Amino acid sequence: MLDTSTAIEAATQDLLRRAIETDYKGRIALVSSFGTESAVLLHMIARIDRRLPVIFLDTGKLFPDTIAYRNALITRLHLSDVRSIRPDPAHLASFDPDGTLFARDPDFCCALRKTMPLDAALEGFDAWISGRKRNQTETRADIAAIETGPDGRTVLNPLGDWSREDIETYFDTHHLPRHPLESDGFASIGCFTCTRRIKPGEDARAGRWSGSGKTECGIFLSRPAEVPA
Structure with a gap:
């Protein structure tokens, strides 16, 4: 009999394979932050199709360690289509010329640097894969x-019912490298402007937008009726 971790890995791999090779063949991408848990999905995808498009939102405010980790995983997993998507320079010039929008309006900053670029990058795709998990936030x-x-597209959350223990087991079983900032107290990593180390006993995502009441960047939330032209 398969142990719990092996069973959940097999079921997840089957879901991904069916989506990539049959249900959405040629019409699906993985959206990855290359954060502390991202190597799991990237590794599972690489076992199915290393050519699958991987969309990476380079906000312009990421830790250099995240860029280095992205590059290391691309090489390690032989990923051949990682697309680093950046914000529209015209939008930044109009709405965040001095780069401090994150402090005044973090929701709008995320819209400019993540949501709008992602929507543009997903043109031509019918579905995309996310690394969200039910145990992360309410x-x-x-x-x-x-x-x-x-946005009306199908979103797959293949790690939805994975526990932290499942993630750790997968990393250990497949000898995957860790994000370099994880050992320095960063459990969930986004932009350096809005991410801090967590304190003992805090939730893993407590270091994201700390003190602002914000818990999501916005790519999973309803789009505003109007966006800047």
Whole structure:
């Protein structure tokens, strides 16, 4: 009999294989932050199709360590289509010329640097894969394995019911490298402007947008009726 970790890995691999090779063949991408847990999905994808498009949102405010980790995983896993997507320079010039929008309006900053670039990058795709898990935040507690995203595309959450222990077991079993900032107290990593180390006993995502009341960047939330032209 398969142990729990082996069983959940096999079921997840089957879900991904079916989506990539059959249900959405040629019409699906993985969206990855190359954060502390990202290597799991990237490794699972590489075992199916190393040519699958991987969309990486380079906000212009990421830790250099994240860029280095991205490059290391691309080489390690032989990923051949990682697309580093950056914000529209015209939008930044108009709405964040001095780079301090994150302090005044973090929601709008995320829209300019993540949501809008992602929507543009997903043109031509019918579905995309996310690394969300139900145990991360209250807002993610009810996510389904397959759901309709705010832009109308299908979103797969293949790690939805994975526990932290499942993630750790996968890293250890497959000898995957860790994000270099994880050992320095960063459990969930986004932009350096809005990410801090967590304190003992804090939730893994407590270091994201700390003190602002914000818990999501916005790519999983409803789109505003109007966006800047």
